[in-house]
Structure formats: structure tokens, C-alpha cells
Amino acid sequence: MTRPGGRTAEVRAAVLRATGDLLARHGFHGVDLATVARGAGVGKTTVYRRWGSPSALVADLLTTMAAESVARTDTGTLHGDLTANATLVQTTLNDPRQGRLFKALFSAATYDEHTAAALAEFYRTRVAEWAHAVTDAVARGEAPIGTDPVATISHLSAPLYYRFLTTTEPLADLDVTRAVGACSAAIAAGVFVVDE
């Protein structure tokens, strides 16, 4: 006997894996419900009933990606935490499948408002997770009181995403070092301090 909960979770995982594969390979236009069902090895009716549209599949994929993403690293120092975050972004965007998947998600968000909202929610979740690194640094006296954690983490990732999107080269270790250095200098200068 199969537990219904277990089977449902397995179907969902297979369907979202197939959705991610199609997105990475062919983009949003490749996310066809029948093709997803075939790729996942599940019945077409299941995909049509449970998700119903490519938008809904991609939104659910983003929710799962946010939920299953690695927790923020706690190295005990601000510099260590910033380096861990920037290195994670580097590894993710340099990975061929993940890199193509993220570009496909940005592309899908351009033409589909539902995906744009889901993508923004994904980044809100991820940035909020890593924001603790900044809150902890403030508590330890490593960053000025009032430093905005969300603005800080966004500024840390930004140069890596910019390079990822505007050049055709992979992210180098120097890019990580510079992102961490620039963010640290801005934190120390109080650029992200907000009045409460």
C-alpha cells in the first residue's frame, strides 16, 4: 500500500523536476503541460487538474526552490558569512543547469506577471534568510546599529548577478572577493543604515 501523502509528494517532486528541466532547456515556451506529465511519468490529467497552467507550475517550482534552498551559513563572523553567501551565488549561477534555469526564470518573469510575482517572492525569501547574517553582525558590533539587512544582502549579490547577465563569462573568484569587499566597505561606511 502506498501512503497517499507520500505518493502526492513524489508526484509533485517529479512534476517540478520535469518543469525545471524544460525551463532550463527550452525556456518558458517549453513548459507544456503534456510534456511535463510525460517527463515526470505521471498522467496528463494529474498535471492539468493540480496545476492547470505553465505559470502555476513555474510558481510552484519557485516556492519549492525557496523552501528547499540551503539555509544561510553561520560562520560566526560577518566577513565569513558574506563570503559564504557570495560563494553560494557564484556556484549556483556558474552551474550550467542552474544558470540556465535562473536565466529562464528572469525571462519568464518578463512575459508573465504571475511568474514575476513568484520570482520576487523567491528573492524576498532568500534574502530574508541571509539577512540574519547582518542582524547577527550588528548584535556582535561588526556592523553599525540600524544597518538594513535586506539592502545589505541585495547589494552583496548584485554585482554577481550583473556580471552573470551582462557578460558571457563565468563568475570568477575575484568577482566574489570584490562583491564581499565592496559590501563590507559600504556596511562599515554606514551606507545601509536607516533611521528607525
Add this chain to the structure above:
Amino acid sequence: MTRPGGRTAEVRAAVLRATGDLLARHGFHGVDLATVARGAGVGKTTVYRRWGSPSALVADLLTTMAAESVARTDTGTLHGDLTANATLVQTTLNDPRQGRLFKALFSAATYDEHTAAALAEFYRTRVAEWAHAVTDAVARGEAPIGTDPVATISHLSAPLYYRFLTTTEPLADLDVTRAVGACSAAIAAGVFVVDE
């Protein structure tokens, strides 16, 4: 009598304007040669002969955009120049047509290598143009000797592009202030200094 050079330039301008309109409205998939010709009010054969593919049209559009983009502002101070650049990025990305056009270009670059190369070349040109602001600042003693101008200008634009792509909100003045502040702090800390 029409000057042949003038007519050629007019046809090119009309064709590239139509290409930009279709890109902004429908994305790369909307850049159909016959539709471009109709939109530009020129013969289909002209577009087929002179460009031949949607890729070539978009690459030519990017070349023109790079050539016709406003020259860098020279305010006489590093802070003034950085603010002028960040404000230009804000204005461009917040403009509905331009914003959609840039998202469409990122999207097209994801699925078309020719466009990816042309987009990278566009950013190389634009960043190089503004890099003079950094070279001048070094000469004036406003930035450490050896500051990498390209890395600096890329870091300045990055947080604005990151916000543009990962949220659904327009770029606020605070985003510009923070981008300039963070970049200035990183410059002063010598983050972009390279050994010659």
C-alpha cells in the same frame, strides 16, 4: 532626388525602431522579419536581404543603442559623475518601453548566443564610456591609484539592475543614493584597486 546614404540611414532607423517596438511588446519571439518590414514601412525583401534573421536585427539594434546612448556626464567630481550614471540607469530602467526592452534583451540573450554576444558588447561599450569618470577621479586624487574603472562602474549599476530584475517595484531615489554610497565607500576602501 533622394540621397542614397540618407535613404539607407532612414530605412535602417525605421527597421530598428520597429525591431525595438516588437521586442519591447512581444519579446524575441515577436521579432518576425515580415512584421518588422510592415512596421517600418519598408519592403520585406530589404529586411530579408540586409539583415536576414531576427538575431541580426537585434544585434544591429544593440550596436545602434550603444552608439547613440548619451555620452557620460562630466560634472567635475566623482560623486557627481557616479550620481549622474546611477540616475541614468534608474531613468532608463523605470521607463516603461526601455524597461521592457532591456528585459526582452536579457531574455533574448538567454536563448540566442548571437544576441548574448551583442548584449555583452553593448555593456562593454557603455561601461567603457562611463569608466572615464573613474580615470578622471584617479587623476584628481579622488580615487586610489590603480582603481579599476570597469569594475567600479559595473558595481555602481549592479544594485539597480538586481532590484529591476528581482522585484516588481520601480527603482526609487533611495536605490540610487545607496548605489552611489556603496560604490563610493568601496572605491575609497581600495576594493577595486588592481596591481599593475
